[in-house]
Amino acid sequence: MLDAKTAFFMWSAQALTLSLLLFVVWLHDRSQRHYLLFCIGFALNSLGGISFNLRGYAGDILTIYFSNCLVLLSLCLWANGLRLFEGRKWVSWPAIPAALWLVANLFPPIYSSFANRLIVYALGSALGYAFLASTLVSSRLSKPRYRHMLAGLWLVQSGMALSFALYGILGHPENFAGIPFLGGMILLFIACMLSTFVLLSKIIMDRNEARLKLLSVTDPLTGALNRRGLIEAAHTLKHNTTKDRLLALLVFDLDHFKTINDTHGHQVGDAVLSSFAEMASSVVANAGTHPKGLFGRSGGEEFCTLIPVENLRQAAGLAEQIRTMVANTPIVIHAHTVRLTVSIGISSINAAQFDFDTLMSQADHGLYKAKADGRNRTAIARGESVYCIGPGLEPGSPAAIDQDADLQVAALRRLTQRQLHSDT
Numbered sequence: 001m002l003d004a005k006t007a008f009f010m011w012s013a014q015a016l017t018l019s020l021l022l023f024v025v026w027l028h029d030r031s032q033r034h035y036l037l038f039c040i041g042f043a044l045n046s047l048g049g050i051s052f053n054l055r056g057y058a059g060d061i062l063t064i065y066f067s068n069c070l071v072l073l074s075l076c077l078w079a080n081g082l083r084l085f086e087g088r089k090w091v092s093w094p095a096i097p098a099a100l101w102l103v104a105n106l107f108p109p110i111y112s113s114f115a116n117r118l119i120v121y122a123l124g125s126a127l128g129y130a131f132l133a134s135t136l137v138s139s140r141l142s143k144p145r146y147r148h149m150l151a152g153l154w155l156v157q158s159g160m161a162l163s164f165a166l167y168g169i170l171g172h173p174e175n176f177a178g179i180p181f182l183g184g185m186i187l188l189f190i191a192c193m194l195s196t197f198v199l200l201s202k203i204i205m206d207r208n209e210a211r212l213k214l215l216s217v218t219d220p221l222t223g224a225l226n227r228r229g230l231i232e233a234a235h236t237l238k239h240n241t242t243k244d245r246l247l248a249l250l251v252f253d254l255d256h257f258k259t260i261n262d263t264h265g266h267q268v269g270d271a272v273l274s275s276f277a278e279m280a281s282s283v284v285a286n287a288g289t290h291p292k293g294l295f296g297r298s299g300g301e302e303f304c305t306l307i308p309v310e311n312l313r314q315a316a317g318l319a320e321q322i323r324t325m326v327a328n329t330p331i332v333i334h335a336h337t338v339r340l341t342v343s344i345g346i347s348s349i350n351a352a353q354f355d356f357d358t359l360m361s362q363a364d365h366g367l368y369k370a371k372a373d374g375r376n377r378t379a380i381a382r383g384e385s386v387y388c389i390g391p392g393l394e395p396g397s398p399a400a401i402d403q404d405a406d407l408q409v410a411a412l413r414r415l416t417q418r419q420l421h422s423d424t
Contacts, residue, residue, distance in 0.1 A: 011190055012049030018197060019043040037081035038200075045074040065105055068121050072098035075128030079135045085207065086139045094131045097124035115172045122165035129158035142203040150199040153192050160185055160192075221270055222277035224303065225296030233294050234306055234356050240291040241308045241351040248315035248348040249356075250305040251363040252280065252322070255341045255375040257301035264336050271333045272340060277303065279329065280322050287318055304363070306356075312348055312380055319344045319378045320389060327376060341376035343367060348382075 022039035026032060051058075051067030079094035104120040105111040133151040141147060164185070173179050217229030225233060241247060254260075254276060261269040281295040284305050293307025309315045323342055331338045345367030347359050366381035369388060373379070378389045 008049040008052050011193060012046045012053070014194075015042045015046035015049070019046060034081040034085035037077045037084060041074040041077035041081060044070040044077065048074070064117065065102075065111070068117075069098055069101055072101055072121075072124050072128055075125070075132060079128075079132050082132070082135050082139060082141070085204075086141055088139075094128065094135075097128040097131075100124045100127070114174055115168045118173065119165045119168040122161045122168065126158045126161035126165065129154045129161065133158065142206040146199055146203050146206070150196060150203065153196050153199070157189065157192050160189065219297040222274050222297055224277050224281060225294060227296065227298050230294060230296040230298065230304065230306065231356055234354070237291060237294060237306060237308070238351055238354045243350070243352040245308050245310065245351050246312070246315075246348040247351050247354050247359070248307055248309045248312065248346060249359040249363045250307070250315065250319050250322075251298070251345045251360070251367050252276075252303040252305075253343050253345075253367055253371065254301040255343055255371075260338055260340075264333075264338065268333050268336050268338065272331055272338055273297075273301065275331045275333075276326060276340065276342065279325055280305070283318065283322050283325065304360075306359075308351065309348065312346070312382065315346050315348060316378060316380055316389060319346055323376070323378055343370040343375045344378040345370055346378065346380045 019039050019042035022035050022042065026035035026039060029035075048067045048069075048071035051063050051070065055063040057063075073095070076094040076098060080090050083089065083091065101121060101124050105117070110116045110120055133154040136147050136151045136154070139147065163181075164179070167173070167179060167181075171178070176182055217225060217232060219226045238247065254272070257269065257272070260272055277295075277297065280303060284293045284295045284307060287293060287307060289308050291308060293305055295305050296303065298304050305318075307315070307318065309318075323344055326340055326342045329340075331340055345363040345365065347362035347366060349355070349359055362381045366379035366386050369381070369386040370377045370379035373388050380387045380389070
C-alpha cells in the first residue's frame with residue numbers, strides 16, 4: 001500500500017511543476033494576478049509536502065507546524081485566486097483554517113498530541129475546501145457543469161478531511177501508521193487533486209476564450225462595442241425585438257474633435273472620447289427599453305446606438321437627453337477643461353425589416369444635415385425628409401435652453417403629425 005511520505009512526494013513534485021508553469025503564464029501577462037496566486041498556492045502546497053517528508057530529519061516546527069500551515073495557506077490563495085479571476089475583491093476569511101491551526105497549536109494539549117493535531121488540521125482542511133467550493137459555486141466562471149464538478153471534488157476532499165477528524169476523535173491514533181484507511185485516502189486525495197487541475201485548466205481556458213472573444217468585439221479605449229460587435233449584437237437584438245416595434249439607430253459625431261486633439265493633445269482627446277462614451281452609454285443603459293439598447297464606437301470620433309423604440313419621438317427624446325447632457329457637462333482632464341458638443345443623426349425601421357447598412361446610411365444622412373445646420377443638434381431622417389432639433393445659442397445659457405425646448409416640441413409635433421399622416 002502507498003505510504004504517506006511517498007504520496008506527499010509525488011504530489012509535491014506535481015504541484016511544484018504546476019507552480020512553475022503558472023509562473024511562466026503570469027510573466028507573459030502580469031495583469032492576470034490570479035495566475036500568480038494560483039502559482040504561489042501550488043508552490044506553498046508543494047513546500048508543505050516536502051516539509052512533511054523531512055519528519056525525522058528536521059525539527060517539529062518545520063515538519064509539522066510550518067508544513068501544515070503552508071498547505072492551509074495554499075487553500076486561501078486558491079480561493080482568492082478564483083475571486084480575482086472573476087474580478088471580485090480579495091477577502092480574508094479563506095485564511096481562517098490557517099489561523100485556526102496556528103492558534104490551536106499555542107496550547108500544549110494540542111501540539112503535544114498527534115491525535116489532537118490531526119483533528120485540528122483535518123477540521124481546518126475541511127473548512128478550507130468548503131470555502132473553495134463555496135467560492136466557485138457563487139461565481140459565474142465557465143459553464144455551470146464544470147463549476148459544479150470542481151466544487152463537488154472539493155466537497156469530497158472536505159469530506160475526506162472530516163473523516164480524518166472523526167477518526168482522530170474516536171480512534172486516538174498516535175501516528176499515521178495507526179490510521180488503517182490512510183493508503184486508500186491518499187490515493188483518493190491524489191486522484192481528486194489531479195482531477196481538480198484538469199477541471200481548473202478547463203475553466204481557465206473557457207474564461208480566456210470568452211475574454212478573447214470580448215476583446216474582438218469591443219473598443220479597447222472606451223470599452224464600447226466596436227463595429228463588428230455592433231453588427232453581431234444587432235442580429236440578436238433584432239430577433240429579441242417584437243415585430244411591431246421600431247429599431248432606431250442614433251449616430252453620434254463629436255463636434256470639432258480634431259480641434260480638441262490639436263489644441264490639447266491626443267491624450268486629452270482619448271479622455272474626451274472615453275468621457276463621452278461613459279455619459280452616452282449610461283443614458284442608453286437606463287433608457288428602460290426591453291430588450292436593452294446597444295452602444296458602440298463605429299470609428300474615430302463617431303459612436304452609435306441601436307435601440308428598440310415605440311416611435312421616432314422616443315428615439316429623438318433619448319438623443320436629446322444625450323446631446324444636452326454632453327453640451328452642459330464640461331469635461332475636466334488634468335489642467336484642461338473641454339466643452340464638448342455632439343451632432344446626432346437618427347433613422348429607424350421596423351424590426352422585421354431591419355438591415356444595419358440601410359439604417360446606417362439613412363442615419364448618416366441625418367447626421368450630415370445636423371452638421372450642415374450648425375452642429376450640436378439632432379437630425380431625424382425619415383425617407384427623403386430630415387427634421388432638425390437643436391439650439392442656435394451658446395450651450396447651457398438660459399436662452400439656449402428655452403429655445404432648445406421650443407424647437408424640440410415643434411419638431412417632435414411635426415414628426416408625430418407626419419407619422420400619423422403616413423399611417424392613415
